[in-house]
Amino acid sequence: MTTASGSKKRGGLFQELRNPERRLAYYMVLPALLIILAVAVYPIGVSVYLSLFDARINNVGEFVGLQNYVDMFGNNDFRDGLTNTLIFTVVSVFIEFVIGLAIALAINRAFKGRGLVRAAVLVPWAFPTVISAVMWRLMFQDQVGIINYAATSLGVISQPILSDQTLLLIAAIVVDVWKTTPFMALLLLAGLQTIPADVYEAARVDGANVFQRFFRITLPLLKGTILVAVLFRTLDSYRVFDLFFVMGQRELESLSTFVYKSVRVSQILFSVGNAAAVFTFVTAFLIALFFIYGLGMQTSTEDS
Amino acid sequence: MAASAGAGNATRGNAQGAAGAVGSGKGGSGGGTLSSALFYVFLFLFVLVSVAPLLWVFKMSIVQKSEVTATPPTILPQSFTGQSYSTIFSDASFQKALINSIIIAGVTTVVCLFFGAIAAYAIARLRFNFKNLVMTLILAISFFPAVAIIAPLFIQFRAIGLINTYWSAIIADTVFALPLTIWILVSFFKELPPDLEEAAKIDGATTLQAFRKVIVPLAAPGVFTTAILTFIFAWNEFLFAATFLYEESVQPVTVRIPNFATVYTVDYGAQAAAAVVVTVPLVILVLIFQRRIVSGLTAGAVKG
Structure with missing residues (x-):
């Protein structure tokens, strides 16, 4: 299979297309890329x-420069x-990370009932966010809600709880922690299992205690x-939307709910x-860049 | 976006149980029965918290109205009635919403698997430059805020008459589910031994034939897992459906159920029953396929 052109030469796209195997690869990736370009990248440009x-919503109107951004920051x-x-x-x-790591460390071993625990972990994750918001709303509710009662x-x-903005936000955080901590724990557990046991053995032999092992071995090796x-x-x-929208019955605002209400519900706030x-897109992008360049996250293990 | 090159082993390790990972790190040494008793108490609490909301809402859905609103609330059900479920199932709009959800999520899954499998094979097996660029673009799409494109998509879909049709939700869902599908399939394809295709090619098969006749059948379990994850993703989607489908007859359950708070204002049992009906199929899927789902999820996220 290995042909001379398969070597690591960085050719331009045209050179690439002369090689049949590579041309096939581009053809195979193309449909997925076209869908993404047409339905995600192009609309971003339009936004x-x-x-x-x-x-x-019906016409583009006059060019106003950055005025919409000025108005946006002035909007309560x-x-x-x-x-x-x-x-x-x-x-x-933060809470999900701390609890998730604790859980991952605790269940990173063989024990009876692993399957049961794994299934229980997945139950909140598989819930539609909207439905978990509905369920928790019933529990937070002041007529029949057990949490409100307690x-x-x-x-x-x-x-x-549901009539107070601060309590609503706390309630939303509780639901999110409930729903996604297990997922965090699963990811961290998968990472923990890549750390070879002999590293711990060696550290133990050298007399490292539990805390030293955690801070000197587990955390650094788990950083990625x-x-x-x-x-x-x-x-x-x-980008939280579903949870705020349903839990707060449209009263609790997030960036996403603001955009939704402005462009879909309100007539005057469209611009x-x-x-x-x-703004939401650009700031999310900056967050990702910060993780990659600021914190040194590895973005690829592609070997070819 | 990989954590480490060894993550592939992690996912397999996960399926096998982490028996060897940290060895007898905690459980075996010292404490003995007391520490293992504490460990199981901890596990019990963890599992309880994970499933408690579902159990509570299930209880609300099967008891009589007087018990739903009783103060103080009862912990275990004291009465029983099927009233809430018959209310929900005799609601034609709820039945229609269930069918709509199945159609939207089902078609999205098929579309994603078709385009995703082709692209994933090229990425996993064929050599071409710009592979990292393609993977980064695909990953970036799955994490950017969906609200950033709802206004342009709404305008576009309206121009071509897709608003209030299943296709508007399917097309938008596909863009966000496709990256997930591709990432998970790439990791499954990479785990298959390359010798088999090589052998097929030596026997005269083309790359595409090798893909169709050798890889697809071999990867069937992985493809199936990916299908479940994609289906759950599309089933749970809310924002696009709420944006593009404002006619009740095409809305999926995620959009219909939050409205039940205003339809069945004081019938909390009916609201609870609706939430249970939508969740139970997912919980059953998760319970049956938990092992596969975990390996798919961690493969897609930790490795990819």
Whole structure:
């Protein structure tokens, strides 16, 4: 199979297309790429374009430069959405990471009932977010909600959870932690299992205690997995929509709910919504860049 | 976006049980029965927290109305009725929503598997430059905020008459599910021994024939796992469906069920029953295929 042209020469696209195997590879990747370019990349471009105009859903309108972005930052709902999204992302990902790592460390061994635990872990993950929001809403609810009842009887809260913005945000964080910590634990567990046992043996022989083993071996060797898992979860939390929209009955604002309401529900906020859409995209992109360049996350193991 | 080159072993290790990974790190040495008893208490709590909301909402769905609103709430069901389920199943719009969900998620899965398998094979097996670029683009798509493109897509879909048709949701879902499909399939394809295709090619098969006749059947379990994950992903999707499908007759369950809070205002049992009906198929899938799902998930995320 190995042909001379299979060697590691970096040719241009035209040279590539002369090699039959490579040409076939491009043909095979092309349909998927075209779908992605047409339905994701191109629309992003349109969003950027629209955000510079005084657009409505039916016409593009006049060019207004960055005015939509100025209006966006002046919009209270947008600012609420941004604040809530940031708090939600930082707090929920942090808690999920800490608990997830603890769980991963605890179950990284052979024990009876692994299958049961793994299944239980997957149950929250498989739930539609919307449905978990509905279920938890029923539990937080002030008429029939067991959590609201318990919190009230213990004197923790003085008003119904669902009628208070701060409590709603906390409730959303609780649901997110419940739903995605198991997933975090699974990812970290898979990473833990790549650490060879003899490294620990050697450290033990050298007299390293539990904490030294954790900070000197586990954490450094797990760094790659941790960064990937935390980046995934961060970007996922950053675009939170379903949970806020359903839990908060459209009252709890996030960046995504603001964009949705602006471009789909409101008639007058359409252009501001486009600016917010672009803002959300660009900031998410910057978060990813920060993980890759700022924290040194490896982005590929492609060997060819 | 790999954590480490050894992640492939991790996923296999996961399926096998982490027996050898840390050896007798904790369980074997010292504490003995006390520490293992504590360990099982911890596991029990963890499993309980994971499944408690489902159990609670299930309880709400099977007890009589007076018990649903009882104060203090009952922990174990004291009464039984099938009323909530008959309410839900005699609701024609709920039945229609279930069918809509099955169609949208089913077609999305088939489309993703078709284009995804072809692209994944090229990425896993064939040599070409720009492979990293392609993989990075695909991965970036799956994590960018979907709200950034809903306005341009809405305008486009309206122009070609796709609003309020299944296709609007299927096309948009495909873009976000396809990267997931490709990443997981690439890792499954890479685990298959290359000798078999080589042998087929020596016997005169073309690359495409080798793919169809040798790889696809061999990779069937992996493809099946990918299908389950893609289906769950599409079944759970909410934002695109809420944006493009505003007519009740085409809405999937994720869009219909949150509205039940206003349809069945005080019938909490019916709301609970609807949530249970939508979740149970997923829970059953997860319970049956948990081992495969975990290896697929961690392959896609830790390795990819």
